[in-house]
Amino acid sequence: MSARAFHVEPIDYASGLAELRAVRETVFVQEQQVPIAEEWDALDPLCRHVIARDEAGRPIGTGRLTPEHKIGRMAVLGDWRGLGVGDAMLAALMAEARKLGWPAVSLNAQVSAETFYARQGFIPYGERFWEAGIEHQSMRRALHGPTAVENAAGAIAAVVAVVSHARRTLRIYSRELDPGLLDNSSVLEALRRFSTGKRGGEVQVLLQDAATPQRTLAPLLSLSQRLPSVFAFREVREPVDKAYASAFIANDMGGYYFRTLGHRFDGEADLQGAGRARQLCDEFGRFWERSRPCTEFRALGI
Incomplete structure (x- = not known):
């Protein structure tokens, strides 16, 4: 099996917290200098989370779907970027949203990742804004039918x-x-x-x-x-x-x-x-x- 093999699956927040922390704190807190108090919020226990793992079962990426119909906390470890991990997690989160019957999902993309989300059909709307010291752009995609x-x-x-x-x-x-x-x-x-x-x-x-x-x-x-x-x-x-x-x-x-x-x-x-x-x-x-x-x-x- 290729060393680049990985898979994406849902993960329970409570039992999987250590694995979620391993990815999110590496990417957001250590790399991007997001204060740890801002990284974890009251929504986390209420969200549906997915995790990407390599073939040895080690966590390499995470993402979440909030009750507000938003995708967020998308993070992939540096060695795995550009290999389709983010695309696979995004597809899994949208599939989950469709199962829930949601008509659309939105997200706040870091401006550096805007093109990544655009390739997956997310359309920017509104003005750019700053969050945790990083410039963001709101984006949305309809899950059934066209996006305006x-x-x-x-x-x-x-x-x-x-x-x-x-x-x-x-x-x-x-x-x-x-x-x-x-x-x-x-x-x-x-x-x-x-x-x-x-x-x-x-x-x-x-x-x-x-x-x-x-x-x-x-x-x-x-x-x-x-x-x-x-x-x-x-x-x-x-x-x-x-x-x-x-x-x-x-x-x-x-x-x-x-x-x-x-x-x-x-x-x-x-x-x-x-x-x-x-x-x-x-x-x-x-x-x-x-x-x-x-x-x-x-x-x-x-």
């Missing part, structure tokens, strides 16, 4: 999630490559990771206005030139298609982010909306067949 997206930060998180969960194909319908969204560094990194993966990915981008991103040297065009076998761009030309007011991104795994008005960021996102994602992809396909290839993007010299 309210602003640019939420839009960025939604696109990162849809891209991160794509298997082979992404379809993007945009007015002019959405400045402030498709040129965001987190979005570009997610697209780069998808495009350079080993799954033979394909990204189709349909624009209403191809001239503006070409003129402004949009960063996504530069990325696409380095990966011409992955990216394909077209521009709508039929008047009825140019009148289409919405914008969206959809993947082949049931994920989508849809905006009724394409010049705004507010909309809805769902990583498990297979029916709606399929509908958007079908609609995209009809537009695509009537559009013209943007051959001018192949030699921008950027």
